[in-house]
Amino acid sequence: MNNNQYLDVFLEEAKEHIASLNTYLLELENNPAQEVIDEIFRSAHTLKGMSGTMGFTQLSELTHEMEDLLQELRNHQLTVTPQIIDTLLRCVDILEELVNDIELNGEESQRDIQALINSLKARNNEFLSNNTNNKNAAEEISAGNIAVHSFNEYEGRLVTHALDKGLNVWQIVVRLADECLLKSARAFLVFKTLEAFGEIIKTEPIAQDIEDEKFDNEFTMYLVTSQGKEEIYKALDTVSELESVVIEPIVQESISVKETSSFNYKPDDKDTAQTSESQNDALNRTTSVNTFKKTGKTLRVDIERLDTLMNLVSELIIIKTRLDDINKGEKDYQAKQREAIEYLERITSSLHDAVMKARMVPIENVFNRFPRVVHDLSRELSKEIDLVVEGADTELDRTIIDEIGDPLIHLIRNAADHGIENPKERIEKGKPAHGTIKLKAYHDGNNVVIEVSDDGKGIDLDGVVKKAVERGLIDKEQAKNLKEHEITSFLFEPGFSTKAEVTDISGRGVGLDVVKTKIESLGGSIDVTSKKDAGTIFSIRLPLTLAIIQALMVMVGSEKYAIPLSSIKETVIVSKEEIKKVQKTEVTILRGNVIPVIRLNRVLDVKSDSDYNEMTLVVVKKGEKDIGLAVDELLGQQEIVIKTLGNFLKDIKFIAGATILGDGEVALILDVNKLV
Amino acid sequence: MAEDIRQFVEFKLSDEEYGIDILQVKTIERMMPITRVPKTPDFVEGVINLRGEIVPVIDLKKRFDLPPGEVTDSTRIIIASIDDITVGMIVDAATEVIQLSQDDIEPAPPIIGGIDANYLDGVGKIDGRLLILLNVAKLLKPQEINQLAQM
Numbered sequence: 001m002n003n004n005q006y007l008d009v010f011l012e013e014a015k016e017h018i019a020s021l022n023t024y025l026l027e028l029e030n031n032p033a034q035e036v037i038d039e040i041f042r043s044a045h046t047l048k049g050m051s052g053t054m055g056f057t058q059l060s061e062l063t064h065e066m067e068d069l070l071q072e073l074r075n076h077q078l079t080v081t082p083q084i085i086d087t088l089l090r091c092v093d094i095l096e097e098l099v100n101d102i103e104l105n106g107e108e109s110q111r112d113i114q115a116l117i118n119s120l121k122a123r124n125n126e127f128l129s130n131n132t133n134n135k136n137a138a139e140e141i142s143a144g145n146i147a148v149h150s151f152n153e154y155e156g157r158l159v160t161h162a163l164d165k166g167l168n169v170w171q172i173v174v175r176l177a178d179e180c181l182l183k184s185a186r187a188f189l190v191f192k193t194l195e196a197f198g199e200i201i202k203t204e205p206i207a208q209d210i211e212d213e214k215f216d217n218e219f220t221m222y223l224v225t226s227q228g229k230e231e232i233y234k235a236l237d238t239v240s241e242l243e244s245v246v247i248e249p250i251v252q253e254s255i256s257v258k259e260t261s262s263f264n265y266k267p268d269d270k271d272t273a274q275t276s277e278s279q280n281d282a283l284n285r286t287t288s289v290n291t292f293k294k295t296g297k298t299l300r301v302d303i304e305r306l307d308t309l310m311n312l313v314s315e316l317i318i319i320k321t322r323l324d325d326i327n328k329g330e331k332d333y334q335a336k337q338r339e340a341i342e343y344l345e346r347i348t349s350s351l352h353d354a355v356m357k358a359r360m361v362p363i364e365n366v367f368n369r370f371p372r373v374v375h376d377l378s379r380e381l382s383k384e385i386d387l388v389v390e391g392a393d394t395e396l397d398r399t400i401i402d403e404i405g406d407p408l409i410h411l412i413r414n415a416a417d418h419g420i421e422n423p424k425e426r427i428e429k430g431k432p433a434h435g436t437i438k439l440k441a442y443h444d445g446n447n448v449v450i451e452v453s454d455d456g457k458g459i460d461l462d463g464v465v466k467k468a469v470e471r472g473l474i475d476k477e478q479a480k481n482l483k484e485h486e487i488t489s490f491l492f493e494p495g496f497s498t499k500a501e502v503t504d505i506s507g508r509g510v511g512l513d514v515v516k517t518k519i520e521s522l523g524g525s526i527d528v529t530s531k532k533d534a535g536t537i538f539s540i541r542l543p544l545t546l547a548i549i550q551a552l553m554v555m556v557g558s559e560k561y562a563i564p565l566s567s568i569k570e571t572v573i574v575s576k577e578e579i580k581k582v583q584k585t586e587v588t589i590l591r592g593n594v595i596p597v598i599r600l601n602r603v604l605d606v607k608s609d610s611d612y613n614e615m616t617l618v619v620v621k622k623g624e625k626d627i628g629l630a631v632d633e634l635l636g637q638q639e640i641v642i643k644t645l646g647n648f649l650k651d652i653k654f655i656a657g658a659t660i661l662g663d664g665e666v667a668l669i670l671d672v673n674k675l676v
Numbered sequence: 677m678a679e680d681i682r683q684f685v686e687f688k689l690s691d692e693e694y695g696i697d698i699l700q701v702k703t704i705e706r707m708m709p710i711t712r713v714p715k716t717p718d719f720v721e722g723v724i725n726l727r728g729e730i731v732p733v734i735d736l737k738k739r740f741d742l743p744p745g746e747v748t749d750s751t752r753i754i755i756a757s758i759d760d761i762t763v764g765m766i767v768d769a770a771t772e773v774i775q776l777s778q779d780d781i782e783p784a785p786p787i788i789g790g791i792d793a794n795y796l797d798g799v800g801k802i803d804g805r806l807l808i809l810l811n812v813a814k815l816l817k818p819q820e821i822n823q824l825a826q827m
Contacts, residue, residue, distance in 0.1 A: 559712065604714040643730045645713070645723060647761045648816060653715045658723055658730045666711040666725050 007106070010054050012298065014099045017043040017050075019368060021092045025085055026371045032080040040088075041070040047095070059098050062113050065120040066091050087119050089372075155222075158201045159250055162224040167198070169224050169250040170232065176217045180241040184213045189239050191221070197232060198225030217243070222250070299398055305358045312351045319344050356544075361401045363441045363450070364392035366408065373409060374437060377416040384423055384434045385416055394441035396448050400522055400542055404450070407515040411452040411538050412437060414512075419456030419536055429533060431455065447524075448544060453537040459530035461487050488528045492516040520673070523549070523566055549642060551659075551669065553635035554618065556600045557608030560667040561631075562640055562659055567672040569619045569626060571634060576613050588617070588628060595619065597628040598675060603654065608632055620672045627675065642669060680778040684800065686807060687754060687767040689737050690745060694767075695774065695800055695807040702755040702762065704770050707747055724753070724764060731755060733764035739815070756812045763816050774807070776800045781809065 024040045044066045051059035066088060072078040094113060101109045159169050174190055176183055187210045194200055202222040205215050223232070229247040236245050319340060326336050367389050374387040396404070420426075420435030427433055440451040465479050468490045474482070494513040519526050524542035543549070543566075551562040552571075578588050579597060586597040597617065601608040617628035640659040645652060656671035684695035685704070703726075710722040710733055719738035723730050733753060737744060750769040755762065784796035795815050800807035 606714070645730055646732055646763075648763050649713060649716065649720070649723070649732045652713060655713060655715070658711070660725050660728065660730070664725050665709060666723050666730060668711065668713060668723075 006054065007102075008298070010050055011099065011103050013050060014047060014059075014095075014102075017047045018092060018096050018099065021047075021095075022089070022372050023368055025088050025092065026375055028080055029082065029085050029375075034074070037070060037073050037080075041067065041074055044070055056098070056102065056108050058108050058111060058113055059095060062091055062095060062098075062117065065117045069120050087116070091116055091120070155202050158224065159222075162201075163250075167224055167226055168228065169201075169222065170229060171248045171250055172221045172223060172232065172236075173244075173246040173248075174219055174221070174236070174242060175244040177241045177243045178217060180217070183215070183217070184211055186239065186241055187211075187215075187219060190236065190242070193235050193239060194221055194223050194232070197227050197235070198223055200224075299359070299361070301358045305354065309351070309354045309358060312347060312354055315347050316344075316351070319347060352548075356397070356548075357395075359398050360395035361398050362393050362395050363401065363404075363448075364389075365401055366405045367392045367439060367441075369405070370408070370412060370439060373412060374416065377413065381416060382422065383416065383420050385420055386434050386436045388436055388438045389440075390438065391441040394443060394448055396542065397544065403518065403522055404540075404542070407518045407540070408439075408450070408452065410511060410515050412439075415452060415454035415456065415536065415538075419454035419458075421457050431533075443544075444541070448542050450540045450542065451537055452540075453535060455535040458532045458534055458536050459488065459491070459528070460532070461530070464488070464490055484529075485527070488530065491528065492526070523564070548639060551638055551640045552618065553638050553667065554600075554631040555633035555635060556604060556631055557606035559604075559606055560635065560661070560665070561600070561604075562638075562667050562669045563618055563620065563629070563672065564656075564669065565637065567620045567622075569621050572617050572619060572628075573614050574617055574628075576615065579615065590619070590626075590628070593626065595626045595628050597630055599630045600670075601630075601632070603675065620675075622673060622675070627672075629670075629672075629675070640667075640669070681775050682778070682781075683773055683775050684807065684809065685754065686771045686774050687752070688769040688771065689740070689742055689767060693771075693805060693807050695776075695809045696754065696756065696812055697797070697809075698773060700756050700758055700812045702757045705753040705755060705764070707751045707753065707766075721766060726755065726764070729762075731762055731764050733766060735766045737766075737768075756816070758813045758816055761816050774800075774802055776802060776807075784808070 021040060021043050024036050024043070028036045028040065044063050048060050048063035048067055051063065069078070069084070069088070073080060073084070078084070094111060094116060098108050098111060101107070101111075162169050172194065174187075176186055180186055191200065191203075191207075191210075200221050200223050203210060204220040209215060210219055225232075229249075232247055233245060236242065322340050323337070323344075326333050326340065330336070370389070371387055374385055377383075378385040415437050416435075420437070421429070421431075423433040426435065436455050438451070438453045440449075440453070442449055461484065464487050465474075465482060468474050468487075469476055469479050473490060473493065492512050492515075516526050519540055519542070522542055524540055526538060526540050528536060528538050530536040550565040552565055552568055554561050554563060572590065574588050574590075579586050580588065582594075586599070587594050588597050589595075597615075600606070615630050616632070616634060617630055618634075619626050619628050621627075640661075642657045643659060644650070644657050645655065654671055654674050656669045658666050658668050661667050683698040685698050685701050686693060686695050688694070705724075705726065708724050710724055712722040713720060713732070719734050719736075721733045721735050723732050725731075735744075736742075745768060748768070752767055752770040753764040754767055754770060755764050757763075780801050781798045782801070784793045784798050795811055797809040797811045800809050
């Protein structure tokens, strides 16, 4: 059977499931609730079924193994550990690669899934024995981090049983002093002391390893007892050479607990709960199903929006009949006609709105891959970073959505890498150990603003100025009178700061010029504000849609061109004498600034015999520079619909697209950025 | 042998007769105002507004270095579409749709009427006339255009 016709549907759905796997796995880390596991299980199961039907064996094999593991999580045979989540996330990565392969080549390429399958299968033994070490490591980096515990089935039953009977189950983390020599002997003493209270159901590492001194300075015991933790603390106080003891209750609902590594009777429960709550909130909001890749050519449209469109089209038909019916012989036919045309105008503008709306996609489609990015980054950099997402339901044109992902990832990486300090530094500065990166999107008039902010160390402005002077961008005198925004604008200079150069000042600016160029090509702008030790905010301002812009229509010779209004600063008329030649380039002086003049007729090879005494200049900004474009006539401002020239004529120099004018003629839109 | 029959749109450049596979033809339009696009090869006449869509137009005679002619009443723009490329081609006249069986089509000689055989599907014989069959797909490859644009 030929499955090709279903391939598109398969790909789209597979991507949705992968996105939701990613989202829910991250949520699982903070909130190991049953519903979350169910959700993950469902996605994996569907994915397995789909790929089986389509004959993608690797996909279905891998999802099958994931499903097995998830099944055990579902039945509480296994509890969620960071290791399990990591393994599952790695699986999702491979799934994604496989799906991308299928999209590109129509088939899976051979990938090494066996290793992953093995680690999925090895969960019981490996996860448990690796647990302690990894957990210790995790604890060392993160005070107040949330960790979860795994018991095997037997231990789990014991815990549940004990809790049912009203007994206490304590998790006791004991840290031996560094100078302790006979570690196993100390541990034995602790063991003995605890045994007096009740039953030790589990130790980490396992008892044999403790006896053989196969552990660092820390070990964990799980104790079932009727006694409270004060008694246990007191008893353990008698054992010497213990650096710290942390006792935490094991909770009934899920056999997992929060724990803190500090010697702290009352862990900062409130705080952690809040953070995880806000995280979950953010995650919940990003838990939408649809994601789009650049290659995708389909778009899901809310049926309601299509209905609106449908309604408007039927009104259009009504108005057409109405125009037909207007009898020229009637007395008041002109009034009727005018009325009908007014009505038609209203419908066309609503129609325009409706079509634009149909093209709009909530920005969560981009945002929902960032929790994963931040998660990976914080691991990679050993920093604690929370991602807070606001306004994920803000809508943007599909074309912009497709393009904005990479610049945003760049900014997030920058914020994580250079903005957020490591936990130690943060605590020294009196900030919470957790750094926060905030992504915020909102509408502002005809624009959408996306802010990427962090509460890190901020940009070292003096350092930037110093660098700018060193690089000869400004001289020392100028440096004294710079305003803040002038300083930060240096960050966007091409190659202003490679990482090596800038780590000593602030580390910002890696490839920010690329981000800026990309955003400008989308018709947007980017700004940065920063406060030392309070953080940095990058705010990106984008037009709601790319399809319709305001433009200035000009004549060059006998041809009409459109110049996007967003890049125009002003229009001026200069006399012939004011045009000077400097090294073969024509320039003019405008309020003390020298600006180059480009004669559009020459650049565009237009025959024009304009040799007037006066010259009309359209002053446009190209990056930070101003350029005067000489045109023959200004026709006025107009709203234009941008159309592409098609694949046959793409990449034509100087031309960004075309538009159709009221009289049906085509006018070309100038690409100001390409006009040197 | 019905499956061997192919249909071609027959058109004229100067006095020569050409054919293009009907499956590649979208519509045939009368001459309309063309907006020149700067920085394109000579044979690209510009773009037209085809019912709301911007379509580039090339002059086939210029493309094949044939002597230029005047725009007349019979001048047509054949809108051809291949994959995701749509292009209008100016021809002197579009005459009729003809059917050719595979047997009537012969491979093209290396050079015919100044046109590189690469751009040809072959030569069709019908009622003693010869029809030069254009391969539009090859003709419209964008690299082709870019190469020329760089010259």
